[in-house]
Amino acid sequence: MSTLSRKEPLTRQEVAHLARLARLAVTDEELDLFAGQLDAVLDAVAQVGKAPVEDVPPTTHAVPMTNVMRPDAVRPSLPRDVVLAGAPAAEDGRFRVPRILQEEA
Numbered sequence: 001m002s003t004l005s006r007k008e009p010l011t012r013q014e015v016a017h018l019a020r021l022a023r024l025a026v027t028d029e030e031l032d033l034f035a036g037q038l039d040a041v042l043d044a045v046a047q048v049g050k051a052p053v054e055d056v057p058p059t060t061h062a063v064p065m066t067n068v069m070r071p072d073a074v075r076p077s078l079p080r081d082v083v084l085a086g087a088p089a090a091e092d093g094r095f096r097v098p099r100i101l102q103e104e105a
Helices: 012-021 028-049 080-085
Strands: none
Touching (some): 012 028
C-alpha cells in the first residue's frame, strides 16, 4: 500500500488551475483562502491514507443490513374500470395525460 505524503503546500497557481478545471470563477482573496482549505483537506486525506487497513475486509456498508421490505406478492386490487372512473381523463383503458414531448406517438 502506498502512503500519501505531501511536502509542499498548494500554490495559488495550482488552486487557480483547479478552479479553471472546475469552471469556477474565484477572486484573488479566494485563491489564498482556498489554498489553505484545500491543503487542510489534502493533509486529512493523507492521514487517512496512512491507516493500517491491510487486514480489514472490504465491505459495502459500515453496518450489516437486512432487507426490511415486504415480499412482492400479487394481491387483489380495484378493477380497471373503477380506477379509470375516478380519473380526470381516460382513453383506451389507460389514464390520459397531457403530452409533454413534441414527438409523434
